[in-house]
Amino acid sequence: MHGYAMRESAGWGRMPRVRCAVFRPERRSAVRSIVASGARTSYIARGMGRSGGDAAVNANAGVIAFDRLNRFLAFQPETGELQCEAGVSLGEILDVFLPRGFTLGVIPGTRHVTVGGAIAADVHGRNHRKAGTFSQYVEELTLLAGTGDVLTCSRERASDAFWATTGGMGLTGAILTAKLRLLPVETSFLRVDRKRTSNLDETLAALGTGGERMPYAVAWIDGLARGASLGRAVVLSGRHARKDELPEHLKDRPLSCLRPPRFKLPFDLPGVVIRRFSARAFNALHRAMRPSGEGLLADFATFFFPLDGLLDANRLYGQRGFVQYQAVFPLESGSAGLRELLEKLGASGQAAFPAELRGCGAEGAGPLSFPLAGHTLALDLPRAAGFEALLGELDAIVLKHRGRLYLAKDATLNAATLERMYPRLGLFRTIARRLDPRGLFASDLARRVGLKSAAARTAIGGIAP
């Protein structure tokens, strides 16, 4: 009844690639009938495929693509409350509502994320310390649970389903619609301070100084620096600019939204090129940059989505793909965990793009929500020879310092490690079992790390190199 295409699908890291039956419903009611049809043993919702590993693939089973469930449903300009279908992308929201003076409370590193994906991964941005995760701005969502019921969940109503779904990686059911709270802004520009630092302590200090005044802060760390200059970085901190801070020529169009350039990579680069190139480029940039700059003006896309300009940035790493690695270390571990991780990376010589370091605020209420009060480091590693051994060593460092890894990016974790990183996993499993007793929602990620049940971990293991 519902057509599907057998297709090889992968995450943003392009590995593993697995064959899935991809459904593409055009109305919300069709999602329900697909899941009820019994055409496949299980299903996972998929947005724009930006999660790093296997979160949105389901080998030999169903994938429900939300490409065409992307309608805006209602907007209240007085409160900034936006209701939309789960397939609407954050980029679309910004395109439509930034010119009207509204922004998202949390903006991740790419605009190519659907609302459903942002909720399922409970994404965070450079303002996590102050703003929390994406779910902070979700007022309500509707969920097609595995029971076949469409639940309306919020903090007040079916709150355990709400929190399990935020960060729940699509395993409690399919998110159909959401009500988001957008925040008013005077302009679409940012005031940015830039600081060059020469070691990790300086970098962490620079990340911490912004505080209330500068809610957005990020450090681009040189992943190859070692010894005394370990952790040297360029630290950017920013806040939304006020109208009176704009230069004359922008004052009459304070909300002009400049789209990032779209450049498509026509072929795959061999991985080694980008590694050498990006390391050299970063060094050159670091040297050439003046020690600091204050009160710079940046447009929205340049500040928030520096990597979106390259439409197929994931092809930079070549056919073999890459893994995204993002860890958070709690404040109690100080800078020791970060230092150890950076030392290991520097010694391996594998880090490609400069790593991104950000501060995190308090842990969220979702049992699988990733951020912890502390610092998070995100980087890309090409799947070069020996990268599995390296990842194992990195995982051990993260565990030792009581940190955890981000499920939305992960492609290699195993079940035992996951249980130690997410102490509230048991609570998640209990709620997920109630919402989806027959296990109709599943993904390769869920089977690999045993997200839904401890027993499932043996079903399919390991990574496909």
Next chain:
Amino acid sequence: MKHVAIFGASSMLARAIAADLARRGFGLVLAGRDRDEIEAVAADVHLRFGVPTHAVPFDAEEFETHGRSWEECRTVTADSLVGAFVCFGYLGSQQDAERDAAEARRIADVNFTGATTLLLWAANHFSGKQQGFLCAIASVSGDRGRQRNYFYGAAKAGLAAFMQGLRNRLHCKGVTVTTVKPGFLDTRMTYGRQGMFLVASPEQAARTIVRATLKGQAEVYVPGCWRWIMLAVRSVPETIFKRTRI
């Protein structure tokens, strides 16, 4: 403000046509059977493009109600309609139709009778106004009957002939009548099926359709290369064609 009515507004092609028209500044009346769906499309187009949109109930198979639906489209826009698109269709099942008269009848009812009874109301309205445009989505499968989908093809061929007559009648009234013949479009009608080729996205198709309609073209194939494919298909002698399995 100028308004355009779109019938069968919940399909992906209709959504894309609505977006294209909204981008050009037209207000929209979106008519269809599934109330929730057309209201969602109306809200979406309004929020994205800022033009006024209205949702009006319409059921292609309830011929007697078409006059009322048309009247409602007219009144909600304060009589400012300048054109109408007829986008609904029902592919149905050829196999079922060969055994079950109800399915055969439904294919004819939606694609031919429903479309023409509605178009008559629109034609009479614009004829009186001495201006306006009409556009209906027919199909390449109406250009030559084939064993695979001749019920659907016959209904769409009938619609195309009806549009020809309407064009002839309304020419002197300054009303343009455009027949669209899509090949394969990337919608749920074709998604996941084998043997699809030259598939156009709904957005590409909508751009071609809206441009041709506003220019007042008589007939347009989407994508354009289907004109030549169908010319070739039509020119095969029947003695040979009847033996084929395409």
